[in-house]
Each structure stands twice: as structure tokens, then as C-alpha cells.
Amino acid sequence: xxxxxxxxxxxxxxxxxxxxxxxxxxxxxxxxxxxxxxxxxxxxxxxxxxxxxxxxxxxxxxxxxxxxxxxxxxxxxxxxxxxxxxxxxxxxxxxxxxxxxxxxxxxxxxxxxxxxxxxxxxxxxxxxxxxxxxxxxxxxxxxxxxxxxxxxxxxxxxxxxxxxxxxxxxxxxxxxxxxxxxxxxxxxxxxxxxxxxxxxxxxxxxxxxxxxxxxxxxxxxxxxxxxxxxxxxxxxxxxxxxxxxxxxxxxxxxxxxxxxxxxxxxxxxxxxxxxxxxxxxxxxxxxxxxxxxxxxxxxxxxxxxxxxxxxxxxxxxxxxxxxxxxxxxxxxxxxxxxxxxxxxxxxxxxxxxxxxxxxxxxxxxxxxxxxxxxxxxxxxxxxxxxxxxxxxxxxxxxxxxxxxxxxxxxxxxxxxxxxxxxxxxxxxxxxxxxxxxxxxxxxxxxxxxxxxxxxxxxxxxxxxxxxxxxxxxxxxxxxxxxxxxxxxxxxxxxxxxxxxxxxxxxxxxxxxxxxxxxxxxxxxxxxxxxxxxxxxxxxxxxxxxxxxxxxxxxxxxxxxxxxxxxxxxxxxxxxxxxxxxxxxxxxxxxxxxxxxxxxxxxxxxxxxxxxxxxxxxxxxxxxxxxxxxxxxxxxxxxxxxxxxxxxxxxxxxxxxxxxxxxxxxxxxxxxxxxxxxxxxxxxxxxxxxxxxxxxxxxxxxxxxxxxxxxxxxxxxxxxxxxx
Ligand code: IVH
Numbered sequence: 231x232x233x234x235x236x237x238x239x240x241x242x243x244x245x246x247x248x249x250x251x252x253x254x255x256x257x258x259x260x261x262x263x264x265x266x267x268x269x270x271x272x273x274x275x276x277x278x279x280x281x282x283x284x285x286x287x288x289x290x291x292x293x294x295x296x297x298x299x300x301x302x303x304x305x306x307x308x309x310x311x312x313x314x315x316x317x318x319x320x321x322x323x324x325x326x327x328x329x330x331x332x333x334x335x336x337x338x339x340x341x342x343x344x345x346x347x348x349x350x351x352x353x354x355x356x357x358x359x360x361x362x363x364x365x366x367x368x369x370x371x372x373x374x375x376x377x378x379x380x381x382x383x384x385x386x387x388x389x390x391x392x393x394x395x396x397x398x399x400x401x402x403x404x405x406x407x408x409x410x411x412x413x414x415x416x417x418x419x420x421x422x423x424x425x426x427x428x429x430x431x432x433x434x435x436x437x438x439x440x441x442x443x444x445x446x447x448x449x450x451x452x453x454x455x456x457x458x459x460x461x462x463x464x465x466x467x468x469x470x471x472x473x474x475x476x477x478x479x480x481x482x483x484x485x486x487x488x489x490x491x492x493x494x495x496x497x498x499x500x501x502x503x504x505x506x507x508x509x510x511x512x513x514x515x516x517x518x519x520x521x522x523x524x525x526x527x528x529x530x531x532x533x534x535x536x537x538x539x540x541x542x543x544x545x546x547x548x549x550x551x552x553x554x555x556x557x558x559x560x561x562x563x564x565x566x567x568x569x570x571x572x573x574x575x576x577x578x579x580x581x582x583x584x585x586x587x588x589x590x591x592x593x594x595x596x597x598x599x600x601x602x603x604x605x606x607x608x609x610x611x612x613x614x615x616x617x618x619x620x621x622x623x624x625x626x627x628x629x630x631x632x633x634x635x636x637x638x639x640x641x642x643x644x645x646x647x648x649x650x651x652x653x654x655x656x657x658x659x660x661x662x663x664x665x666x667x668x669x670x671x672x673x674x675x676x677x678x679x680x681x682x683x684x685x686x687x688x689x690x691x692x693x694x695x696x697x698x699x700x701x702x703x704x705x706x707x708x709x710x711x712x713x714x715x716x717x718x719x720x721x722x723x724x725x726x727x728x729x730x731x732x733x734x735x736x737x738x739x740x741x742x743x744x745x746x747x748x749x750x751x752x753x754x755x756x757x758x759x760x761x762x763x764x765x766x767x768x769x770x771x772x773x774x775x776x777x778x779x780x781x782x783x784x785x786x787x788x789x790x791x792x793x794x795x796x797x798x799x800x801x802x803x804x805x806x807x808x809x810x811x812x813x814x815x816x817x818x819x820x821x822x823x824x825x826x827x828x829x830x831x832x833x834x835x836x837x838x839x840x841x842x843x844x845x846x847x848x849x850x851x852x853x854x855x856x857x858x859x860x861x862x863x864x865x866x867x868x869x870x871x872x873x874x875x876x877x878x879x880x881x882x883x884x885x886x887x888x889x890x891x892x893x894x895x896x897x898x899x900x901x902x903x904x905x906x907x908x909x910x911x912x913x914x915x916x917x918x919x920x921x922x923x924x925x926x927x928x929x930x931x932x933x934x935x936x937x938x939x940x941x942x943x944x945x946x947x948x949x950x951x952x953x
């Protein structure tokens with residue numbers, strides 16, 4: 231991780247890019263950052279570490295600086311990440327934890343009286359000094375800093391009126407937040423009423439962080455593991471998810487804490503931030519005992535350094551320090567950009583590393599047969615938890631690290647639950663240490679492993695007889711994104727070990743006697759299981775298709791395939807060319823589908839699932855036809871719209887139109903959104919197909935039969951279940 235040393239080189243690298251390449255890279259970075267923002271803020275399920283995210287953000291900012299002509303207001307560099315789950319997003323995507331409401335936005339939204347911004351960040355003391363130089367250039371008056379812990383939780387904005395908590399809003403998109411007032415009533419450190427007569431202003435807002443102490447986090451994950459629920463990757467996600475629990479009373483059990491660090495009061499005259507926070511504490515509000523007023527940047531850096539190690543002993547998560555100009559008058563003078571205050575900066579600690587010894591390596595076989603090396607380590611403390619296992623990713627990574635048994639290895643936490651091994655301490659290697667060699671056969675069933683071209687992973691091809699692959703197939707099938715059946719990994723393991731299930735359809739033929747033989751299963755668990763089996767029979771075709779676990783068919787592709795081919799029969803009979811014409815379907819996926827239907831066992835499973843009553847075709851309720859004003863029209867879509875692409879497709883189909891898969895002579899219109907595909911635009915131009923904007927499309931659609939069918943909006947989306 232030598233990002234800062236690389237900054238100069240990066241600049242050279244970017245300069246060497248031609249304009250077209252730079253534009254493409256900017257777009258790719260934006261898409262990637264938007265995706266990570268969504269994973270982090272909405273789904274509470276990040277897949278990369280904050281550090282990796284910050285590096286991507288820096289890359290984008292750097293490129294936009296070099297090519298300002300490509301800056302757009304919607305760029306992630308220009309706006310704060312949003313925790314709002316719009317109805318459309320919530321509907322399309324479901325988190326793997328139950329905290330994210332499915333289908334509706336459960337919280338009312340309110341605008342913030344003042345925007346809730348983000349903070350500039352750095353991992354580098356030199357940049358902190360540059361921040362100070364900018365302040366010094368701006369003023370010749372004396373000033374000081376408040377240096378504080380950066381609590382790693384989720385932002386909250388509390389409005390107090392006449393001493394009572396009136397409203398609590400999440401940061402949302404910085405302008406509008408979700409109203410979580412009811413939920414905050416179950417966080418004991420947030421007072422509903424301030425200390426009477428303590429001198430608080432009649433109205434004010436105060437911002438801070440809701441966080442989860444490590445102890446509560448460990449307890450929560452332990453319980454989730456027992457209940458076969460997905461664990462939280464880290465306390466931040468757990469806090470953010472818990473704050474948005476649909477049932478407010480459940481928040482109490484999550485043991486959330488609150489710390490407040492930013493007071494905004496119009497009718498309250500104090501000269502400094504530290505004084506304001508002192509006052510807030512005297513009114514009964516929770517503030518940090520670790521903030522320090524520093525008279526210069528040297529004191530700031532000293533204080534920061536004193537926390538580098540010490541913070542590891544804190545009972546709650548922190549990811550850095552925040553340095554704020556203390557004088558309100560100077561803060562006002564320095565002002566804000568659209569995204570950050572110019573008077574504050576976050577100094578972030580580099581991801582913590584721990585050095586520990588490698589004991590052994592397990593080679594785990596996943597649902598798809600992919601073999602992942604997972605290291606068993608001598609237990610070591612890392613960012614508040616004990617780490618015993620870490621991923622080595624794949625054979626290439628093992629080779630790169632040249633890992634030997636007994637090696638001392640560096641472990642880091644990324645965005646995911648399982649930490650990763652990032653390096654080997656060669657100076658500690660024993661002379662007779664033996665290199666760890668990736669197996670050539672499946673560690674479970676002994677079949678020779680294969681590696682497809684372009685794949686980083688080795689696979690066990692024995693998908694129908696290799697135990698973890700079979701169990702994995704069931705776990706995938708019963709998952710929330712698929713058939714949503716009330717059981718977990720341990721249950722599947724028992725059912726399989728007892729010989730009760732082998733093929734997916736066996737789930738629908740389990741007897742009470744068999745179910746009651748499972749550990750701790752009583753009549754109630756059997757009844758719950760059976761109810762969920764019944765419910766699974768009305769799960770829409772797209773999800774059933776996803777649940778079948780055909781290699782490379784993800785959630786979105788399953789929806790596209792369901793929409794395009796309408797039924798499992800349609801999909802089975804599709805030619806390779808037809809498959810390739812479908813959005814998101816590449817060669818590997820097309821071949822995987824064809825291969826799947828060649829297997830008699832799979833055809834048998836499909837027959838049996840059909841007999842059990844599962845939806846293997848698009849039902850009448852799947853595509854609710856609202857009007858026929860687009861009948862006979864083939865509309866091709868490209869780029870980003872004001873609504874998600876999936877919603878746009880549903881809109882077209884709901885009004886009788888057909889969504890094209892490529893621009894041909896039969897295309898009626900090409901609706902070009904932002905970042906429309908170049909190739910499609912050119913082809914449309916060549917064929918003389920009208921290229922229209924999203925807004926024009928709605929107008930044209932409305933005029934097709936003189937009907938005003940409106941735009942696809944949240945209201946429509948909420949009621950329609952399309953797949
Ligand atoms: S001050 C306008 N102080 O860090 C400045 N933020 O990465 C308001 N955070 O959005 C923020 N500890 O959610 C401030 N002591 C602290 C903080 C803090 C954690 C969070 C906050 C902010 C984020 C930026």
C-alpha cells in the first residue's frame with residue numbers, strides 16, 4: 231500500500247493517457263465508486279476496505295483535476311455518499327441482512343436544515359500540514375484546532391426544540407435524511423429531554439455518530455451465527471443496519487451508542503467549537519471525552535500519533551482523527567465546498583495490520599466448485615476482534631506471496647468478514663520451512679481440479695457429486711435472494727448428511743418425521759419451514775431461475791433472462807445466438823446455460839420443481855400491463871436514466887412495448903440516457919433509427935395514442951412486482 235509515494239507517478243500515468251482513455255477511466259471509476267457507495271451506505275455490506283475506496287476516490291479526483299471538462303455534478307467526488315434506499319433501489323436489490331427493508335422505503339424523509347457534508351481525508355501527516363498552511367494563508371489571526379477521534383459509525387442529525395428531541399435524521403444524501411426518530415428512542419445515550427434550566431437554545435441541531443461498541447458487535451454476530459443469519463462485516467455496518475431496523479423496539483437489543491460532535495445553533499453565541507461542545511455536554515448530551523484543543527498543527531500531529539496505538543485499546547471502533555478549526559468566525563470565513571467543509575479534515579489511520587503465524591491452510595470448495603485457500607492462523611488481535619482465519623484468495627496469490635508453512639504473515643481487514651493475508655515476514659522464516667502448494671485435486675472428492683482460461687481460481691468440475699457443491703447449491707436455492715426458504719446452512723448440512731436431500735426437489739418432499747429428527751427442531755420449526763416452502767411456490771420465475779444456481783447466472787442476469795425468454799422452456803430452447811443477444815450474457819454464461827440443460831439430472835429437477843408448483847414461467851402478475859400504447863414498438867435503451875434501467879424496461883413492457891437487445895432495422899427508438907453507449911449511437915445513426923432523450927421518450931410515449939402515461943416514478947414502482 232504505497233499510494234502516496236505513487237501519487238506523482240500516477241499523475242504521470244494519467245497525463246500519458248489520451249483524452250478518450252481518461253474519459254473511459256473516469257466513467258469506470260465513477261461507476262465503481264457509486265457501486266461501493268451503495269454497498270456501504272444502503273446495503274451496509276461493503277466489499278472493499280475504506281482505504282481501497284479512498285484510493286479509488288483519489289484516482290478519480292486526480293483525473294478530474296487533469297481533465298476538468300469531464301467533471302459532472304453527479305460525480306462521487308462532488309457529492310456525499312447516500313444512505314437513502316430509494317424505493318426503486320430497495321426493490322431491485324436486497325441486502326443479505328434483514329435490516330434493509332425490502333420493497334419500500336420504511337422511513338419518511340425530511341430535508342436537513344443545513345446540508346450534512348462529508349470530510350476531506352488524508353492518510354498522510356504532510357497533507358495535514360498542507361491543510362494547516364492553507365488556513366494560515368487565509369488568516370493572520372491566531373487560531374486553534376479541535377482534534378477528535380473519528381468514530382466509525384453512521385452519521386446522525388438530532389433536532390432539539392425547547393429542550394425536547396424533535397427529530398432524528400440520518401445523513402441520507404446530505405440534503406435529505408431518513409427519519410429515524412422512533413429508533414433513536416431506543417438508544418439510551420440520546421436524551422429525549424435536555425437538563426432543565428441548563429441554558430440550551432430554544433432550537434438547535436447537533437450532529438454525531440451512532441456506533442456499536444465491539445462487545446455488542448461480537449454478541450450480535452454470535453447470535454446471528456447461531457440463528458443462521460448473515461453476520462455483519464464490521465461494527466459500522468452493524469450500527470448503520472441497526473439504526474434502520476424496521477421495528478424500533480428491536481433497536482434496544484443492539485446496544486447502540488451515540489456521541490455528538492457538531493453543534494449548529496443560530497441563536498447561540500459562543501466563539502469556539504470546543505466551547506459549544508462543552509455547553510452541549512452541560513445540557514446532558516453525550517460528547518467525547520477524548521477531544522483536545524490544540525494550539526498548533528504540531529500539537530495536533532503529536533495528539534494524533536499518541537492515538538495511533540492507543541486507539542486499539544478503545545472499546546469502540548475509530549478509523550482516524552478529525553481536525554477542526556476551532557474558531558467559528560474562521561470556520562465561516564473558510565466556508566464549504568459542495569461536499570466538504572474547508573475548515574476540517576479527517577486523518578485516517580492506515581488499515582491495521584497484525585503479524586501472526588500460519589498454522590495450516592484449508593482449501594474450501596464453494597457452491598460453484600471454486601477452491602479458495604483459507605489460512606488458519608495463531609489467533610491475533612486485529613481492529614478490536616480476534617482473527618484466526620484469513621483468505622489467501624487463490625493459487626496465484628499464494629505463489630506471489632511464496633507462502634511457506636509456519637511463516638509469519640501480515641493480516642489486514644478489508645471490507646469483508648474474512649481478513650486477508652497481505653504479506654510474509656521473510657526474516658522470520660524457518661530455514662527448513664516447506665512451501666505451501668495448491669492442490670491439484672479437489673480436497674473433498676479427489677477430482678482433478680480445472681482452471682478455465684481467464685479465471686483466477688481452480689474449480690472442482692464434479693458439481694453433482696462433491697458434497698460442499700451440493701450443500702452450496704441448496705444454500706443458494708433457499709437464500710433470501712432466491713426461494714427464501716426458512717432454513718440455514720446447518721440445517722442443510724444435517725439434511726444432506728442424513729441422506730434426506732440430494733436434488734433440489736427433495737426439499738419439497740421432506741416428511742415431518744425427517745424434519746423432527748433435526749437438532750432442536752420442534753413442531754413450530756417444522757411449521758415455519760413448511761410455510762416458507764409454500765410461499766416459495768409463488769416466488770417469481772426470475773428468482774427461481776437465480777436459485778437454480780446455473781453457473782454465472784447472477785440475480786440481475788436471471789431477471790433479464792426471465793424477461794427475455796419468459797419460461798424455463800423458452801430458456802432451454804434458446805440458441806446460443808439468442809442467449810448472446812440478451813443483456814449481460816457473455817459467451818461463458820451462454821455456454822453454461824446450454825451445458826446445464828444438456829444434463830438429464832437437471833431436466834429431471836426442473837420437471838419435479840414444476841410438479842411441486844414452483845413458478846417456472848413469467849406469471850400474469852410478473853409483468854403488469856398498464857396500457858398498450860407502446861404496442862408494436864421495439865425500444866432500445868442505452869446509458870443511465872433518472873430511474874434504474876430495470877425500471878425503464880419494466881415501464882416499456884408495462885405499456886406494451888418490447889425492449890430490444892441490439893439496435894437493428896426494427897428498432898423504433900434508441901432512448902439515450904447519460905453515458906449512452908457509443909457503438910449503439912453510431913449504429914442507430916447508420917440505420918437512421920431515431921435517437922431520443924429520456925424526457926422526449928416519455929413525451930413520445932404519451933403521444934403515441936394521445937394518452938398521458940406519465941413517467942416511471944416511485945409510486946408506480948412500489949405497487950408493481952414485476953419479477
Ligand atoms: S465532523 C462538517 N467529527 O466522519 C463536518 N465527523 O468521513 C462534520 N465522523 O460525516 C463532521 N467522527 O459521520 C466529525 N469527531 C468527528 C467525527 C466525524 C466521525 C464522521 C461523520 C462524517 C464522516 C466523514
